[in-house]
Structures are given as structure tokens and as C-alpha cells.
Amino acid sequence: MLVKSSLLALALCTLVAVSAYAEELDPTISRVPHDQRAAAQAMKNPVPKTPENIAKGKTIFEGNGSCHNCHGLNGKGDGQAAKFLNPSPRNFANPEFHKNRTDGEMYWVIKNGSKGPNGTGIPTGMLALIGTQITDEEAWYVILYERSFEGKK
Numbered sequence: 001m002l003v004k005s006s007l008l009a010l011a012l013c014t015l016v017a018v019s020a021y022a023e024e025l026d027p028t029i030s031r032v033p034h035d036q037r038a039a040a041q042a043m044k045n046p047v048p049k050t051p052e053n054i055a056k057g058k059t060i061f062e063g064n065g066s067c068h069n070c071h072g073l074n075g076k077g078d079g080q081a082a083k084f085l086n087p088s089p090r091n092f093a094n095p096e097f098h099k100n101r102t103d104g105e106m107y108w109v110i111k112n113g114s115k116g117p118n119g120t121g122i123p124t125g126m127l128a129l130i131g132t133q134i135t136d137e138e139a140w141y142v143i144l145y146e147r148s149f150e151g152k153k
């Protein structure tokens with residue numbers, strides 16, 4: 001019994017060590033530079049929010065978009081590659097993020113990458129993915145799917 005529980009403790013320690021993620025940068029501040037923000041915020045998602053379109057977004061998030069590698073299958077920012085990233089990928093379950101971001105601002109980041117709050121810092125692990133990883137149109141579907149993580153435990 002004693003041996004068993006110390007083995008369990010050891011296993012837990014290893015788990016904790018492996019899952020030590022870096023801090024996420026402030027999710028309340030836009031990543032779009034001030035001079036481009038109004039234009040980004042004015043963009044509307046051309047793809048209607050239907051269950052079918054959200055499902056299509058999921059196939060992109062988990063497929064050719066490879067978003068799940070960093071953002072995790074549940075969108076919490078805990079994907080396989082996340083442990084190697086500082087700052088951490090965005091946690092899409094956090095309602096604070098959604099409250100402070102329009103679809104257009106999300107699109108801007110997927111197109112241009114993120115240099116952190118107000119787009120003024122050093123480049124993060126969030127690279128420009130439109131044109132390299134996904135198409136312009138696919139980005140709008142994947143945004144619908146990222147929105148669907150809001151508030152999930």
C-alpha cells in the first residue's frame with residue numbers, strides 16, 4: 001500500500017513537471033496595433049454561425065490549421081507544443097478574452113501573427129497562418145469554432 005501510494009506521488013510529480021506552462025499574456029488587451037484597430041474591429045465574419053459551420057471550423061482547428069497543437073483540443077491553451085512556448089497560447093475558454101475581442105481582431109491575428117498586447121512587443125508563437133497554413137475563408141470558420149469554447153470547463 002505504502003509503495004503504491006509513493007509510486008502514485010511520483011507519477012503525480014512527473015505530471016506536474018510536464019504540465020508547467022508559461023503564463024498567458026493579458027487576454028483583455030487587443031493584439032491589433034492602434035492604427036489598424038478600428039478597421040479590424042469593423043470586419044464582420046462572412047460565415048454564419050450555424051452548427052454545420054462550427055463543425056467545419058473544428059475540422060480546420062484539429063486538421064490543416066494545426067491550431068490544436070498549441071491551443072489544445074479543448075482550446076485551453078494546453079496543446080502539445082504549448083509547454084515550449086512563452087507566452088502561452090490563448091485559452092479560448094476564458095470569457096474575458098471573448099468579451100474583449102471582435103471576430104475581426106481575431107482574424108487580424110491569424111493573418112498577421114501576434115506581437116503581444118497592442119501588437120507592440122516581440123513576436124509570440126502565434127505566427128501568421130493565413131496563406132501558409134489556412135486560407136482566408138477557413139480563418140472565419142475556425143474563429144466560429146474558437147468562440148464555441150467560451151465558458152467551457
Ligand code: HEC
Nearest residue numbers: 025031065066067070088089090106109114116124125126
Ligand atoms: C505554434 C503555436 C500556435 C499555433 C499552431 C496556433 N497558435 Fe494561436 N496563439 C499562439 C500563442 C502563443 C498565442 C498568444 C499570443 C499572445 O498572447 O499575444 C496565440 C493566440 C491566438 C489568438 C488570440 C490573439 C488575441 O487577440 O489575443 C487567436 C485568435 C489564435 N491564436 C488563433 C489561432 C488559430 C486560428 C490557429 C490555427 C489556424 C492558431 N492560433 C494556431 C500559438 C499558436
